[in-house]
Amino acid sequence: MITVNNLSFSYNKKQPKVIKGIDFSVDKGEIFGFLGPSGAGKTTTQRAIIGLLRGYEGSIQIMGRERSEWNNEIFERIGVAFDSPNLYIKLTAIENLELMASYYQTKPRDILKLLKRVQLYEAKDKKVESYSRGMKMRLNFIRAILHNPTLIFLDEPTAGLDPVNAKIIKDMIVELKHQGKTIFLTTHNMEVADVLCDTIAFIVDGSIPLIDSPKNLKLTYGSHKVIVEFMERQQITSREFDFQEIKHSKEFLDILQNKEIKTIHSQEATLEDIFIQITGRELS
Amino acid sequence: MRFLNALKSDIIFQFKHGFYAIYSVLTLFYVLILTYIPKEFSDIIAPLIIVSDPSLLGFFFIGGILMLEKTQGILDYLLVSPLHIFEYLLAKMTSLTLIALFSSLIIAYSSGLSFNPFVLTLIIIIISSFFTLLGFIVALQCETINQYFVKIIPSIILLIVPCMLLFVVNDLLIIKLIPSVASIYLILGVFQGIYLWEFLIYSTSLIIFIILCFSYIKKYIFKILYGGK
Numbered sequence: 001m002i003t004v005n006n007l008s009f010s011y012n013k014k015q016p017k018v019i020k021g022i023d024f025s026v027d028k029g030e031i032f033g034f035l036g037p038s039g040a041g042k043t044t045t046q047r048a049i050i051g052l053l054r055g056y057e058g059s060i061q062i063m064g065r066e067r068s069e070w071n072n073e074i075f076e077r078i079g080v081a082f083d084s085p086n087l088y089i090k091l092t093a094i095e096n097l098e099l100m101a102s103y104y105q106t107k108p109r110d111i112l113k114l115l116k117r118v119q120l121y122e123a124k125d126k127k128v129e130s131y132s133r134g135m136k137m138r139l140n141f142i143r144a145i146l147h148n149p150t151l152i153f154l155d156e157p158t159a160g161l162d163p164v165n166a167k168i169i170k171d172m173i174v175e176l177k178h179q180g181k182t183i184f185l186t187t188h189n190m191e192v193a194d195v196l197c198d199t200i201a202f203i204v205d206g207s208i209p210l211i212d213s214p215k216n217l218k219l220t221y222g223s224h225k226v227i228v229e230f231m232e233r234q235q236i237t238s239r240e241f242d243f244q245e246i247k248h249s250k251e252f253l254d255i256l257q258n259k260e261i262k263t264i265h266s267q268e269a270t271l272e273d274i275f276i277q278i279t280g281r282e283l284s
Numbered sequence: 285m286r287f288l289n290a291l292k293s294d295i296i297f298q299f300k301h302g303f304y305a306i307y308s309v310l311t312l313f314y315v316l317i318l319t320y321i322p323k324e325f326s327d328i329i330a331p332l333i334i335v336s337d338p339s340l341l342g343f344f345f346i347g348g349i350l351m352l353e354k355t356q357g358i359l360d361y362l363l364v365s366p367l368h369i370f371e372y373l374l375a376k377m378t379s380l381t382l383i384a385l386f387s388s389l390i391i392a393y394s395s396g397l398s399f400n401p402f403v404l405t406l407i408i409i410i411i412s413s414f415f416t417l418l419g420f421i422v423a424l425q426c427e428t429i430n431q432y433f434v435k436i437i438p439s440i441i442l443l444i445v446p447c448m449l450l451f452v453v454n455d456l457l458i459i460k461l462i463p464s465v466a467s468i469y470l471i472l473g474v475f476q477g478i479y480l481w482e483f484l485i486y487s488t489s490l491i492i493f494i495i496l497c498f499s500y501i502k503k504y505i506f507k508i509l510y511g512g513k
Binding site: 078104 | 286289290292293296297300301356357358360361362363364365366367368506507509510511
């Protein structure tokens with residue numbers, strides 16, 4: 001769906017490059033996460049792929065054609081939700097969606113159904129200027145998928161959302177993937193990336209030091225140990241065992257059989273741990 | 285079809301933000317002036333009001349509209365929609381020209397002067413289009429309305445100084461080809477008569493400037509908004 005080869009970009013000839021020869025590809029039906037701290041080059045890369053930045057070096061193949069060769073018709077097949085809402089604040093939610101849907105040839109999805117799904121149905125006739133940031137973000141999200149695009153760019157889609165609404169959006173993103181849509185997700189929220197993404201690319205200072213699935217990353221970079229917490233002499237005690245030795249460890253088996261177990265945890269690393277380990281930088 | 289939808293969006297946007305209300309009041313104010321001034325002054329005051337009308341409207345309203353679109357993120361969104369930049373600009377020009385036209389015709393009729401409404405319509409369309417595009421170019425490079433009011437000063441000086449020069453030298457063709465001066469001659473011509481060749485020269489000059497503005501916006505809009513080479 002997207003193949004990026006040796007992509008470089010600088011905002012000014014005299015300034016250093018903000019994207020430094022990155023390579024990656026996104027398969028159809030995949031949720032691809034671009035994870036990095038602010039200023040790492042996430043938004044710049046996303047803008048270059050979408051077509052908002054001109055004069056990039058290298059190649060961006062999108063849906064089988066170089067990005068620069070596409071005209072505006074590509075936007076019939078692309079949906080974009082930026083990290084801040086893009087809405088007519090003096091119009092209602094319905095008016096916003098109807099107006100924006102009118103720019104597309106594709107028949108829009110059921111507006112009322114979408115509004116219900118993101119819990120905006122009751123506020124559908126209110127002007128957007130009276131909405132909270134979370135409500136605007138939800139409306140922004142459904143506006144991006146209204147024309148049923150095959151490739152969707154989401155920049156921090158859960159920013160400003162409470163846990164309930166963040167879950168609704170995350171569920172909808174997974175549903176879109178199941179419908180065969182490809183999703184390019186830009187975030188610095190490692191929890192969102194971990195839960196949603198099939199593949200994650202770490203980006204720091206315009207370079208991508210690592211690309212893999214969250215599961216592989218956690219297996220590769222986590223420590224292969226299990227920590228067991230159990231009651232002993234009326235106190236919680238913990239023991240650490242290596243994966244390789246637990247099946248032969250008499251102590252481990254003894255604890256399992258004879259002690260009151262409180263917790264058992266494998267020590268897989270979080271994406272944030274791995275990010276710091278690989279890049280020496282923190283995500284936020 | 286997309287253009288018509290963009291035009292509809294612009295009209296709704298301008299209406300909801302009170303642009304029509306402001307202009308109705310302004311038009312009423314102009315009409316009152318023309319009603320109360322002596323008839324002998326109307327000959328010069330009415331054309332001057334009308335020439336300032338589409339130019340000021342295009343120049344100032346487009347700044348306000350673009351700033352509002354930028355702060356609401358609308359422009360960012362429209363640039364990633366199938367709407368072509370040409371359709372987007374045409375909708376802006378048409379919506380603002382419609383207000384200018386409506387207002388100019390009311391002012392012209394209330395002046396009591398004789399004129400050809402079709403010629404006035406044509407001229408208003410040309411003048412309004414140029415000033416809307418010029419205002420758009422300036423507004424594109426601003427983030428706030430205050431910044432816009434500062435950045436339009438050089439453009440206003442470049443447009444007003446040649447008009448002032450008319451009091452000193454009024455037979456230099458090069459000055460007459462400057463959009464602001466060409467606009468004055470065209471509007472005066474509507475009420476006082478104009479030779480066809482003069483009409484064609486002034487109109488062509490404005491149309492060339494319109495094409496130049498269009499080309500500039502099409503070529504540089506992404507660079508101005510998002511940076512890059």
